[in-house]
Amino acid sequence: MPLKSKQPRIVPLEPPFDAEAADVLERLGPPIQLFRVWARRPDLARGVASWGRYYFSTQSALTVRQRELVIHRTTARCGADYEWGVHVAAFAEKAGFDEAQLGSLAAGSPSDACWDAADRAVLTAVDELRATADLSDETWAHLVAASGEDGALDVLLVCGWYHAISFTVRALRLPLEPGTTRPDSP
Template sequence: MPLKSKQPRIAPLEPPFDAETAEALDRLGPPIALFRVWARRPELARGVADWGRYYFSRQSALTVRQRELVIDRTTALCGADYEWGLHIATFARKAGFDAAQVRSLGVGSPVDSCWDAGDRAVLQAVDELHATHDLSDGTWAALEDAVGQDGVLDLLLVCGWYHAISFTVRALRLPLEPGTARPDSP
């Protein structure tokens, strides 16, 4: 569901940045609007950056593809157009998504023909977590077969984290970043 307000509720910081803010932004990554809002509280930004470094590192039990399936589907289900657009623009190619898969992530279903069994297990788990806040035994078993036990744990945490991110970007009313699109865009 698109956001009605066009103006962010908390304005992202604009340069020039003081030293503490600049350090926080350096840790977070590119100075996108969300990071410039978090940088209003540098201690918060540092904590987010440290968490993000783990989940975007090689230490995660999920592959880049699996991680992006979780993030893209979660943000689409939550109506977080800002975050969905960023991830599709930045990671869709790295994750190996084709146009049909990108469309399915945004407005489709885990049973769409573009998904193999492993991708389908990840997407079914994300959809079920979103709808019920739990996983059935069958979904758990299929997911564990697809990503392993450590991957299941990482998926649960990443999915929960991106629910929090989705709540944040929606409530802040952040507009799309340049060069990004909404999940329902062709």
């Protein structure tokens, strides 16, 4: 889904950063454009840093692969090219995704031959959440079998969180970070 404007609607902060912005950017991670937009509102950025980044990186019941299945699929389905590109660059290799899997995440199906049953359960849940904002009993059972109850709860939260991130990066019209790609060209 092409964006209408190529200019960001809120210009990310540029260096040199004041002390408060520098502090929140250090908490968030590499100073990518999205984080530099959030840093314009340090209280917002601190909240995101203290919950989202910390929780998803250190406390989640999901493996890196499961987490990235949810994020890659959600951002691709939402047309969030910016966030897709950031996650492919930062996590695709760590998650063990090959080219066929990246292509399937972008435009394929959970039933594609490149997925095992556990990956398929996570992807089916993401697609069903996106389509219906709910999960059937069958999808829930497969998801719990693949990730456990704690992992299934985290799938719901990560999927919802990355819908919000997708809405944000699309509405802000953030251009791709240098060295990243769109879902149609993993």
